[in-house]
Amino acid sequence: MTPAAPDLLTRIRARLRGEISTEILEAYQRAGAQIHPLLDEAEARRFMLRGTDRTWWDQPRHEQLATLCLWNAFTLQTLADTLLSADADADPDTIGFAPRVTTDQALAYYTQVSVWLERSVRAQHDRAYDLDVTLPSPLPDWSPVEPCPPEHLSALLAALTGAQGHLTSVMAAFDVQPVPARHREAATRLSAMFDVNDNECRALNSMYAPGASRDLHELIEDRARRLMENIYRLGQWLSMPVLVTQPPPLPEQPQPHMAVVPESSAASPGASAPAVSTPPALTPVKPLPANPPPAGSTRLPQWETEPWCASDARIRTLLQEDRKAVKALRSMWRSLRSPHAALNLLREAEALCSGEATSLTFATHASGEPLGHDHQPPYAPIYRVVQDFRLGGVDLKSRDEFTLMRRRGPDGWEVQVVVGRFSPEQGLDTAAPETP
Helix, strand or coil: CCCCCCCHHHHHHHHHHCCEECHHHHHHHHHHHHHHHHHHHHHHHHHCCCCCCCCHHHCCHHHHHHHHHHHHHHHHHHHHHHHHHHHHHHCHHHCCEECHHHHHHHHHHHHHHHHHHHHHHHHHHCCCCCCCCCCCCCCCCCCCCCCCCHHHHHHHHHHHHHHHHHHHHHHHHHHHCCCCHHHHHHHHHHHHHHHHHHHHHHHHHHHCCCCCCHHHHHHHHHHHHHHHHHHHHHHHHHHCHHHHCCCCCCCCCCCCCCCCCCCCCCCCCCCCCCCCCCCCCCCCCCCCCCCCCCCCCCCCCHHHHCCCCCCCHHHHHHHHCCHHHHHHHHHHHHHECCHHHHHHHHHHHHHHHHCCCCCEEECECCCCCECCECCCCCCCECEEECCCEEECCEEECCCCEEEEEEEEECCEEEEEEEECCCCCCCCCCCCCCCCC
């Protein structure tokens, strides 16, 4: 049954909060019912193996591939459904609407469901069918928005809990089958991967509490995304164990705020590898020199004497006169693992925006008014990409919007490229950033 249209008051509240209609997403949600009969068929095929000496490894490769594609479709559908329902529960005043980050993420999932369903059906009926993508396949790109709304974090954790629950059911079925000696090591490693991810999911849910600080909010969000990627991949390995005769460990994911093209994963020896879809080569950009003082020099680095040196050039004069902003900038630079690398990255972006062969421009509204700069140190501009290129390890596409923000990397705090949709913020956040 089609839900009733939101009333006028709901529409007004949603507009004031900048939320987006979920009407199209709800149509995708209703269409997802077609997955369940196919899922029942796949489970029946595996149930038939019980009581025999055959295991999931012994299924024909095309059946394993069909099960993998179905797992992807089912997981994407479930994640998107949960994002919508959890947002409605967390914010019942605007049912029928959701934050843009939630609607964008749900749409990215929903639009891939039919693709994986088609692949599953084709694999089931064509023994020679193979994919033209790398397996295991990564989740669709994340849709970052700064700052991320609390409602979206609640929805993300609900989706994570649901996905881990489905993976637990698959793992339980996997564990009851007899495992041939030649596959015992691979099965043990898969079980260990599952246990690690399951424990981390439980710990993450214990960390979360409504009203969490911005730093805790960001930490939980990043970990939830990484665990979600792990669940998606591990489900593919369980669905198609021929890929994991010697499975690699779960990879450390790039920072989810960064729109990084995932590295391809190698298929196992002995299995016919799917074709790899590689992105077009991007023109490398030569970094600007931002050399630190020579060893033994008494000269202070520029970020110490002029902490605004890499902030948005349009507001540097204002920053110099703002004592709180200067203090926040100094704290930011001192917290970084490599201030030199951060300065190099910030200057590289600035040069690309001001050089003769312009790859970037300052982002603007449709009206032509500039979006300005990020409100947190280093107060970098919000850019719009004019032509494809690579910056800070991130492949940027034409019309992308991004800025540069302080983020926690695997080895400490660093400045990273953050891609998303941005809105202007009033004033500056002059609170001193956390230091290691």
